[in-house]
Amino acid sequence: MVLLAxxxxxxxxxxxxxxxxxxxxxxxIEGLLAAFPKLLSSGRQHTFVETESVRYVYQPMEKLYxxxxxxxxxxxxxxxxxxxxFTRVIPDYCKSMEESDIINxxxxxxxxxxxxxxLGYRENVNLAQIRTFVEMDSHEExxxxxxxxxxxxxxxxxxxxxxxxxxxxxxEASKKGRSPGFGSSxxxxxxxxxxxxxxxxxxxxxxxxxxxxxxxxRPTGTGKAMKLGNKNKDIDLFVDMLKSEGETVETTNAMxxxxxxxxxxxxHAESVHLRCxxxxxxxxxxxxGLDSLEVxxxxxxxxxxxxxxxxxIKIDNQDEKGVQNQTHPNIDKELFRxxxxxxxxxxxxxxxxxxxxxxLKWRFQSMDESxxxxxxxxxxxxxxxxxxxxxxxxxxxxxxxxxxxVEIQIPVQGNPIVSECEGMYEHDSRKNRLTWKLPVIDSSNxxxxxxxxxxxxxxxxxxxxxxxxxxxxxxxxxVTDVFTLDEQPVNYSSETAFLTQKxxxx
Ligand SMILES: *[C@@H]1O[C@H](CO)[C@@H](O)[C@H](O)[C@H]1NC(C)=O
Ligand SMILES: *[C@@H]1O[C@H](CO)[C@@H](O)[C@H](O)[C@H]1NC(C)=O
Ligand SMILES: *[C@@H]1O[C@H](CO)[C@@H](O)[C@H](O)[C@H]1NC(C)=O
Ligand SMILES: *[C@@H]1O[C@H](CO)[C@@H](O)[C@H](O)[C@H]1NC(C)=O
Ligand SMILES: *[C@@H]1O[C@H](CO)[C@@H](O)[C@H](O)[C@H]1NC(C)=O
Numbered sequence: 001m002v003l004l005a006x007x008x009x010x011x012x013x014x015x016x017x018x019x020x021x022x023x024x025x026x027x028x029i030e031g032l033l034a035a036f037p038k039l040l041s042s043g044r045q046h047t048f049v050e051t052e053s054v055r056y057v058y059q060p061m062e063k064l065y066x067x068x069x070x071x072x073x074x075x076x077x078x079x080x081x082x083x084x085x086f087t088r089v090i091p092d093y094c095k096s097m098e099e100s101d102i103i104n105x106x107x108x109x110x111x112x113x114x115x116x117x118x119l120g121y122r123e124n125v126n127l128a129q130i131r132t133f134v135e136m137d138s139h140e141e142x143x144x145x146x147x148x149x150x151x152x153x154x155x156x157x158x159x160x161x162x163x164x165x166x167x168x169x170x171x172e173a174s175k176k177g178r179s180p181g182f183g184s185s186x187x188x189x190x191x192x193x194x195x196x197x198x199x200x201x202x203x204x205x206x207x208x209x210x211x212x213x214x215x216x217x218r219p220t221g222t223g224k225a226m227k228l229g230n231k232n233k234d235i236d237l238f239v240d241m242l243k244s245e246g247e248t249v250e251t252t253n254a255m256x257x258x259x260x261x262x263x264x265x266x267x268h269a270e271s272v273h274l275r276c277x278x279x280x281x282x283x284x285x286x287x288x289g290l291d292s293l294e295v296x297x298x299x300x301x302x303x304x305x306x307x308x309x310x311x312x313i314k315i316d317n318q319d320e321k322g323v324q325n326q327t328h329p330n331i332d333k334e335l336f337r338x339x340x341x342x343x344x345x346x347x348x349x350x351x352x353x354x355x356x357x358x359x360l361k362w363r364f365q366s367m368d369e370s371x372x373x374x375x376x377x378x379x380x381x382x383x384x385x386x387x388x389x390x391x392x393x394x395x396x397x398x399x400x401x402x403x404x405x406v407e408i409q410i411p412v413q414g415n416p417i418v419s420e421c422e423g424m425y426e427h428d429s430r431k432n433r434l435t436w437k438l439p440v441i442d443s444s445n446x447x448x449x450x451x452x453x454x455x456x457x458x459x460x461x462x463x464x465x466x467x468x469x470x471x472x473x474x475x476x477x478x479v480t481d482v483f484t485l486d487e488q489p490v491n492y493s494s495e496t497a498f499l500t501q502k503x504x505x506x
Pocket of ligand 5 (some may be wrong): 489490491
């Protein structure tokens with residue numbers, strides 16, 4: 001191969017995107033690119049410049065250079081022809097020839113560059129051909145995804161083992177220190193979720209990006225179909241995945257240090273900690289209407305200092321939906337019914353220490369679609385030649401709730417071509433799944449849509465499965481105060497989580 005690399009650089013020789021077609025270290029290509037501007041003699045209009053070892057064929061494009069690095073043995077006329085093709089393909093992906101635009105489209109450019117070379121750059125490849133190939137899953141993307149999945153599986157296995165160890169250790173510890181009273185039913189049959197403490201997933205750190213031929217300037221990755229090169233993002237995805245499988249993951253600050261990631265809710269656990277958790281299960285019909293909607297909520301109390309064993313908790317419930325509630329058998333029912341205060345039936349008896357105690361449960365059921373926090377409307381239209389044009393939209397119906405990490409998973413039978421998408425999407429060709437991802441949905445953007453076309457019939461795009469989480473309560477249950485029996489305030493911490501247990505459009 002006489003073509004060594006194709007690159008886009010700034011006028012000072014900083015690499016924005018560079019695709020190497022032969023083995024070359026990052027230092028070597030960066031060195032070659034940095035040397036290039038110094039070789040240009042001012043005032044003269046050149047199209048190429050040579051050193052002892054290589055030839056640069058280049059074209060200035062506004063504030064940037066597109067350049068090819070070839071061996072000196074290559075045919076200069078062919079090199080120029082190839083350069084012309086490379087420069088024509090760039091405006092196709094980047095509207096403005098700005099640094100940021102190039103970086104944002106780095107992966108599309110690299111795929112396009114590869115197609116020029118793969119299709120035989122000496123022939124006249126047309127731009128439409130390149131575009132088609134770039135939109136298809138590239139082979140390398142598949143390899144990258146496969147490697148990544150294997151690594152994640154291994155890491156998850158490790159974490160599960162660690163979680164099991166920790167749970168076991170905790171069980172043993174609490175066997176020793178458990179006070180009587182709530183006994184083994186303290187959780188109301190809610191299984192304790194394993195807590196993975198500092199077993200931070202290390203695998204994503206060591207993820208071998210090398211398997212993916214990275215461009216020398218690592219793009220900051222807003223490539224549409226795929227996000228690479230952002231470690232924090234990878235960790236986020238990884239952690240989200242674990243969470244979606246019911247693992248409790250605490251991420252350390254070291255992992256999520258830098259900019260761009262959302263702050264993890266660092267709940268400061270006081271000696272008295274309360275957690276309100278709600279899980280929603282929805283089965284919605286594809287043509288509208290509900291099969292079922294059910295929300296289960298629980299307030300758990302965890303006291304770590306026996307000094308605060310005898311306390312009372314004031315609950316505020318501004319629910320208008322008609323939520324059914326139930327207190328733990330050891331809780332004073334009358335007190336709760338009359339004044340929404342949770343306290344022990346036998347007020348002299350303290351709450352158990354260092355265990356999660358479920359004190360209040362509630363349940364809400366409905367067949368009314370207006371109670372669905374996030375409505376999904378998916379509309380596939382068969383196009384008459386074995387494919388479908390699919391329109392899918394979401395609508396946040398409860399403006400008071402902000403949803404985060406929303407994922408809408410649509411089964412697909414072939415390669416979807418996404419023409420419009422608010423947010424991000426990811427196609428997993430092994431799992432035959434198109435995932436539409438929206439980091440945040442709140443009242444400022446209550447609706448959004450995506451459009452794609454894909455082989456298959458209308459019924460192939462169901463069931464759709466939806467996941468989200470929120471730190472606002474669905475049933476509006478809040479802990480408003482904690483105090484001692486003689487009404488002295490007690491410092492406490494609390495957290496609220498509203499999660500999807502299972503949400504399907506069938
Ligand atoms: C508990 O249920 C009762 C009646 O069903 C209702 O009046 C009350 O507001 C509920 N309280 C809470 C905290 O859910
Ligand atoms: C209760 O909280 C303490 C301290 O915050 C913690 O160490 C313990 O693991 C918690 N217990 C459970 C069962 O989660
Ligand atoms: C129908 O959809 C399929 C799959 O996307 C596509 O290949 C085909 O060209 C479409 N046909 C028409 C007439 O749009
Ligand atoms: C929705 O709005 C929030 C807040 O303005 C923003 O952070 C988020 O990125 C928006 N989401 C989408 C999908 O536009
Ligand atoms: C609550 O916390 C504040 C600040 O941390 C402290 O000054 C105060 O004494 C605490 N109150 C009680 C009742 O522990």
